[in-house]
Amino acid sequence: MNLDAFWIILTGSLVAVCCSLLGCFLILRRMAMVGDAISHAVLPGIVLAFLFSGTREVWSMLLGAAALGVACTFLIEFFHKKARVSADASIGVTFTWLFALGIILISVYAGQVDLDQDCVLYGEIAYVPLDTWITAAGLHLGPRTVWMMGGVLALILLFILVFYKQLYLTSFDPAFATAIGLSTTLWYYLLMGAVSLTTVAAFESVGAILVVALMVGPPATAYLLTDNLKVMLGLSSACGIVAAALGYYLALWLNGSVAGAISVIIGLQFSLAFVLSPTHGLVSRSRKVHPSPAVVPS
Amino acid sequence: MNALWEFLSMSDANVRYVTLGSVLLAASSAVVGCFTVLRKRALVGDAVAHAVLPGVCLAFLLSGEKNPLLLLLGSFVTGWLSLIAIDTITSKSRIKEDTAIGLVLSVFFGVGILFLTAIQHSGNENQSGLDKFLFGSAAALVGQDLITFGAVATLLLLSVLLLYKEFKLVSFDMAYARTIGLPVRALELVLTTLTVLAVVVGIQSVGVVLMSAMLITPAAAARFWTDRLGVMVTIAALMSAVCGAAGAFVSFTAPAMPTGPWIVMILSLLAILSFLLAPRRGLVARLLLQRRVRRQMMRENILKTLFLLGESKNEQGLSYTRKQISERRKMPLLTMQESLRVLRSKGLVTHGSSGWSLTEAGMKEAQRVVRLHRLWELYLTEYLQVASDHVHEDAESIEHVLTPELEKRLEELLNYPTADPHQTVIPQQP
Numbered sequence: 001m002n003l004d005a006f007w008i009i010l011t012g013s014l015v016a017v018c019c020s021l022l023g024c025f026l027i028l029r030r031m032a033m034v035g036d037a038i039s040h041a042v043l044p045g046i047v048l049a050f051l052f053s054g055t056r057e058v059w060s061m062l063l064g065a066a067a068l069g070v071a072c073t074f075l076i077e078f079f080h081k082k083a084r085v086s087a088d089a090s091i092g093v094t095f096t097w098l099f100a101l102g103i104i105l106i107s108v109y110a111g112q113v114d115l116d117q118d119c120v121l122y123g124e125i126a127y128v129p130l131d132t133w134i135t136a137a138g139l140h141l142g143p144r145t146v147w148m149m150g151g152v153l154a155l156i157l158l159f160i161l162v163f164y165k166q167l168y169l170t171s172f173d174p175a176f177a178t179a180i181g182l183s184t185t186l187w188y189y190l191l192m193g194a195v196s197l198t199t200v201a202a203f204e205s206v207g208a209i210l211v212v213a214l215m216v217g218p219p220a221t222a223y224l225l226t227d228n229l230k231v232m233l234g235l236s237s238a239c240g241i242v243a244a245a246l247g248y249y250l251a252l253w254l255n256g257s258v259a260g261a262i263s264v265i266i267g268l269q270f271s272l273a274f275v276l277s278p279t280h281g282l283v284s285r286s287r288k289v290h291p292s293p294a295v296v297p298s
Numbered sequence: 299m300n301a302l303w304e305f306l307s308m309s310d311a312n313v314r315y316v317t318l319g320s321v322l323l324a325a326s327s328a329v330v331g332c333f334t335v336l337r338k339r340a341l342v343g344d345a346v347a348h349a350v351l352p353g354v355c356l357a358f359l360l361s362g363e364k365n366p367l368l369l370l371l372g373s374f375v376t377g378w379l380s381l382i383a384i385d386t387i388t389s390k391s392r393i394k395e396d397t398a399i400g401l402v403l404s405v406f407f408g409v410g411i412l413f414l415t416a417i418q419h420s421g422n423e424n425q426s427g428l429d430k431f432l433f434g435s436a437a438a439l440v441g442q443d444l445i446t447f448g449a450v451a452t453l454l455l456l457s458v459l460l461l462y463k464e465f466k467l468v469s470f471d472m473a474y475a476r477t478i479g480l481p482v483r484a485l486e487l488v489l490t491t492l493t494v495l496a497v498v499v500g501i502q503s504v505g506v507v508l509m510s511a512m513l514i515t516p517a518a519a520a521r522f523w524t525d526r527l528g529v530m531v532t533i534a535a536l537m538s539a540v541c542g543a544a545g546a547f548v549s550f551t552a553p554a555m556p557t558g559p560w561i562v563m564i565l566s567l568l569a570i571l572s573f574l575l576a577p578r579r580g581l582v583a584r585l586l587l588q589r590r591v592r593r594q595m596m597r598e599n600i601l602k603t604l605f606l607l608g609e610s611k612n613e614q615g616l617s618y619t620r621k622q623i624s625e626r627r628k629m630p631l632l633t634m635q636e637s638l639r640v641l642r643s644k645g646l647v648t649h650g651s652s653g654w655s656l657t658e659a660g661m662k663e664a665q666r667v668v669r670l671h672r673l674w675e676l677y678l679t680e681y682l683q684v685a686s687d688h689v690h691e692d693a694e695s696i697e698h699v700l701t702p703e704l705e706k707r708l709e710e711l712l713n714y715p716t717a718d719p720h721q722t723v724i725p726q727q728p
Contacts, residue, residue, distance in 0.1 A: 027394070027396075027397045030394050030396050030397075031396065032394075032396040032397040032399070032400035032401075033341050033396045033399060033400055035400065036344075036400050036403065036404075040507055079573060082581055083573040083574065083580070083581045084579070085518055085573060086335070086338060086340070086518075088338060088339070088340040088341045089335050089340045089514050089517070089518040090518075091340075091341060092340045092341055092343075092344065092510050092511065092513075092514035092515070092518075093511070093514055093515050093518055093566060093569055093570075096507065096508055096510055096511030096514070096515065096562055096566065097511070097515075097562065097563070097566035097570075099507050099508065099559075099562075100508060100511070100558075100559040100560075100562040100563045100566065101559075101563065103556060103559040104555070104556070104559050104560065104563060107554055107555055107556055107559075108554075108555075209348075209404050209407050209408060209411070210404070210408070212400055212403065212404040213401075213404035213405060213408055215400070216397055216400035216401045216404060217401055217404065217405065219397075220393055220397050220398075220401055223392070223393065223397075224391060224392070224393070250412075251412070254412060254416045255415075255416055255419045255420070256411075256412040256413070256414075256415040256416035256419065257411045257412055257414075257415035259408065259411060260408045260409065260410070260411030260412030260413075260414075260415060261408070261412050262408070263404055263405050263407070263408020263409065263411075263412075264405070264408055264409050264412055266404075266405060266408070267401075267405035267408070267409070270401060270405070274387065274390075274391055280391060280392055281391075282390055282391075285390070285391075
């Protein structure tokens, strides 16, 4: 394995772990499509941050996009709860509107913004090793993206470890969580803030679609394999890392996009679990007379 | 203004193609979209839009040329497969629909991207233009596309017209449709096929992401203006058509502006305006209604309080200050002032030197509210066996709601009572 391959797979794995961890909570809350919406809606945030700061500086872009991501969730909630638009329609209206706004902004400031929509949709992870971080002393520290994703992963791990109980309760039993004084709204927005942060940090290297694939795919696979949330978090991270590594070689073989290849592997993983899972797979379901008991998280 | 005339005259062939194409596309996808939104499957269109890409690439890989019909066929097949995949995953495992949609959407799209990039890297000269299926380019519409759009739009509209009643039943009351023997599965299949068709054709003009807006946004907006399906479909189609033309006009005046995103932008703004301002269902209308009801209740409570004050002194017609009123019943002083003013203009209270008192008409109104309150208390204790000290709160809210018909029924049922459970007199109807 040469150095470039190492960096690409490492970046892919970092993104995969961030996304799969958050994705577990998303799919348990039946909000997978909100994740999809956020990943598209950050586009105008990135463009605006770019226009204001004038550079592709990481922190302003992260901030702009995270703000738009949270704004997107807020709008979805507002249209659904206050204006009584049905839930799926309110997701559909909001993210397409924001995405259209992003493209229009890009066209208006075409000369000043070095962004295009295919980069947003499917990124190019193969360029990761080219953009290295070299300190003033000339020290070679490896690709910039790896450091950024590492930072985001550390943040998310910290978030989940420290607030595991709160996230767990508000996901599984919101009524009980409210009864013991947890604000479901607060945790909802914190989770969505984390999702926006990840999307933005990852979009440049892997694109919105891979973010969605990683947020939904590995957690769905893990969901078919276990009934325990902690195991599910671990399993989905592992699936994500395996997909990143195998996807890289598949892409190399076909001479195609790494992001696309990783999604293909994710699809294959899910199909395997869907058919063969010992507890919830097609094969074992058809053998069983009684359906398995409802999920009882430990 | 000149630009507008030039645009409207449609003298330029390119303008004609782009405008007519956008209008046809927007209107026909809005019609189909109404049914997907009503069946709560709005986001399925998003999945189909993403799943079109692998089909296009496969068709190209297999045939080696960009035959538009073959590409359409390929995208149709994979779009269809994606829907089947979503249905299979949700029905055969414990994965929920949103997760299934997200998964299918991203995996199909990933496969498409893998193929597309592989084709691009293979150096095949023919491939340029395949990414039109990704981002769409309404500005590149030519006469040939217009014919395809026209044909598909006619097909969609005709199917909806012919099967209107059946689609309506399937969208609103599946169980009933099944009971009366409609082929529900087949009808759902037809609706799904129409959706895929609309997406496959529309995607070349607005792109993968924005295609779902063409389906969802007009339908969601139209839903706010009417409760009738026929009207809703018409409003959605008209709204979309106007936005299609407006989008084409924007990119006509400023050629750097992309048509598709502008159509979606205008459409979304219209939709948001509808959410907020539509009569009856809109947010503002509902808030106003709530405020009106709150104020009505406030006024009735003031009248009632004046009556109760008089009742406790055994002498009606006395005047009370605002302070005395709010001692008997806590109310915010400012809103009370406002309500008293309205009551006076309606001739229900008068304002003298020593305060506010009920007029004759006001007395009647106050007696009506108190009578309803006490009738309800009596009903709860007599018929529902609620303890007499538990009935007051409930009567407080129902007294503002009971209609004269219900009042009559209650009186009959309780055999024209004269006293409530607390042994106070029920004011009689004059």
